[in-house]
Amino acid sequence: MAEYKVWFGRVRDCEVVERSDNLFESFSNCKNPKIPFSVKDAGLKVFKSEKEYYNTLRKVSIAVAEKKVDEELRSDEKYLIALLKTLDELDLTINLLSEKLRDLEDVRDTIICDELKELIKSTKQLRKKVEDEINSNSRKLIPNMSEILGGVIAVRLIERGGGLKRIAELPASTIQILGAEKSLFKALSRIKKGRKAKTPKHGIIFQHPYIRTLPKSMRGKMARFMAGKLAIASRIDFFRGELNEDLVETVRLKYEELKKLKKG
Amino acid sequence: MAEYKVWFGRVRDCEVVERSDNLFESFSNCKNPKIPFSVKDAGLKVFKSEKEYYNTLRKVSIAVAEKKVDEELRSDEKYLIALLKTLDELDLTINLLSEKLRDLEDVRDTIICDELKELIKSTKQLRKKVEDEINSNSRKLIPNMSEILGGVIAVRLIERGGGLKRIAELPASTIQILGAEKSLFKALSRIKKGRKAKTPKHGIIFQHPYIRTLPKSMRGKMARFMAGKLAIASRIDFFRGELNEDLVETVRLKYEELKKLKKG
Numbered sequence: 001m002a003e004y005k006v007w008f009g010r011v012r013d014c015e016v017v018e019r020s021d022n023l024f025e026s027f028s029n030c031k032n033p034k035i036p037f038s039v040k041d042a043g044l045k046v047f048k049s050e051k052e053y054y055n056t057l058r059k060v061s062i063a064v065a066e067k068k069v070d071e072e073l074r075s076d077e078k079y080l081i082a083l084l085k086t087l088d089e090l091d092l093t094i095n096l097l098s099e100k101l102r103d104l105e106d107v108r109d110t111i112i113c114d115e116l117k118e119l120i121k122s123t124k125q126l127r128k129k130v131e132d133e134i135n136s137n138s139r140k141l142i143p144n145m146s147e148i149l150g151g152v153i154a155v156r157l158i159e160r161g162g163g164l165k166r167i168a169e170l171p172a173s174t175i176q177i178l179g180a181e182k183s184l185f186k187a188l189s190r191i192k193k194g195r196k197a198k199t200p201k202h203g204i205i206f207q208h209p210y211i212r213t214l215p216k217s218m219r220g221k222m223a224r225f226m227a228g229k230l231a232i233a234s235r236i237d238f239f240r241g242e243l244n245e246d247l248v249e250t251v252r253l254k255y256e257e258l259k260k261l262k263k264g
Numbered sequence: 265m266a267e268y269k270v271w272f273g274r275v276r277d278c279e280v281v282e283r284s285d286n287l288f289e290s291f292s293n294c295k296n297p298k299i300p301f302s303v304k305d306a307g308l309k310v311f312k313s314e315k316e317y318y319n320t321l322r323k324v325s326i327a328v329a330e331k332k333v334d335e336e337l338r339s340d341e342k343y344l345i346a347l348l349k350t351l352d353e354l355d356l357t358i359n360l361l362s363e364k365l366r367d368l369e370d371v372r373d374t375i376i377c378d379e380l381k382e383l384i385k386s387t388k389q390l391r392k393k394v395e396d397e398i399n400s401n402s403r404k405l406i407p408n409m410s411e412i413l414g415g416v417i418a419v420r421l422i423e424r425g426g427g428l429k430r431i432a433e434l435p436a437s438t439i440q441i442l443g444a445e446k447s448l449f450k451a452l453s454r455i456k457k458g459r460k461a462k463t464p465k466h467g468i469i470f471q472h473p474y475i476r477t478l479p480k481s482m483r484g485k486m487a488r489f490m491a492g493k494l495a496i497a498s499r500i501d502f503f504r505g506e507l508n509e510d511l512v513e514t515v516r517l518k519y520e521e522l523k524k525l526k527k528g
Binding site for chain 1: 349350353368370387
């Protein structure tokens with residue numbers, strides 16, 4: 001007489017032999033292909049009513065689905081972050097090997113210099129491919145954030161912020177200074193001692209041309225605006241995952257406005 | 265009427281028009297291909313006798329030759345040191361990129377992983393070539409030191425010691441702890457404060473298998489012996505530049521002797 005695992009426990013011949021303590025776990029592990037009796041009929045011996053049976057089943061399935069989506073997201077995020085770290089490493093490699101190449105060329109013109117040049121060239125080619133991979137993957141996973149910031153800076157923000165989920169919960173003011181924690185705490189400690197200090201106006205997002213190309217006096221304004229829109233963008237990316245072109249356009253318009261002010 | 269530059273000044277029509285203040289510089293810059301009169305005849309109007317003329321010429325030529333040899337040596341040394349730094353950089357690159365590759369493979373199996381693998385492979389190939397280039401060049405420039413230590417460690421010693429010339433002037437005790445300055449000064453500062461401390465027994469040369477493979481109690485003895493022979497080796501390398509096989513053999517025999525003691 002066969003025993004079957006169902007989502008609420010173990011069943012033999014339509015009789016419940018063991019109720020599960022942890023419905024979530026039991027549901028996730030329940031993979032029998034064909035059960036020769038009605039699971040619901042067995043379930044009715046466990047739950048008080050058909051309503052309770054279906055309500056519980058619904059709750060548990062949603063919880064399991066949420067967990068799977070979360071895992072999937074985290075794997076996508078992990079991939080993007082691993083790519084970002086590879087990109088940073090390749091950049092460092094290109095810089096340091098180019099330095100060594102110059103040192104070698106200063107002393108002697110050898111075959112080693114040519115081979116080193118070739119290696120640097122291959123490293124640059126791979127760097128480009130990694131960047132493209134970051135951009136194409138971030139367009140899918142975080143369309144709004146990457147449309148505003150560009151793939152690389154958007155992923156850097158997620159890495160520093162501890163994941164998309166956490167970013168989506170952060171206030172704009174925190175997003176604005178992510179990556180500038182060091183100078184923030186330095187400023188706070190000065191202020192605590194009664195001294196004057198400026199808190200940082202921008203962290204990672206400062207790397208974006210929209211901020212970097214503005215005159216100093218406007219960068220704080222632009223960073224604040226951008227961080228506000230990024231707080232919204234990260235929430236759309238996390239909960240819906242679709243591109244909102246209006247949102248992105250607002251940021252661009254603000255930049256154009258500030259740029260004109262600069263010239264006027 | 266043409267004017268000619270000779271090693272002791274300027275001459276026009278066999279008449280000295282200007283005596284040089286700095287014979288060394290004048291000699292180095294004297295590159296007229298054909299002079300239509302006897303330089304010695306002109307020189308005799310400057311120097312008191314033929315003997316003085318030839319004595320001065322000899323002294324100046326030796327000084328110029330020494331300088332050229334020195335420059336050549338320094339250029340060879342610089343090349344070896346630039347190669348060593350390239351080797352270290354390539355090692356670092358291989359390690360860090362392999363780490364990134366593992367991180368990427370943990371998350372996803374993509375084309376990027378394959379391309380990164382290829383890049384690491386090319387880096388390893390170049391690393392091998394750089395090592396071979398170090399070995400073949402150091403065999404020429406510092407035959408005795410590299411026969412005792414192997415090319416890479418020998419060049420590292422020269423880099424740390426500030427050049428072959430300086431190494432050739434160092435006492436064995438300093439050669440023994442080159443590269444362990446940090447722990448030496450730490451120990452000295454502890455001793456100064458009246459506390460107990462052990463001074464380091466070996467620096468860069470510790471990387472050599474002859475020391476590393478011996479039991480701890482014998483490593484100090486081997487390092488001291490090796491440093492003594494290296495002091496001699498560096499002097500032969502600097503002043504003569506020929507391999508002394510007996511010297512190298514002594515070090516090998518000492519190692520065999522200590523190794524047997526270990527087993528006995």
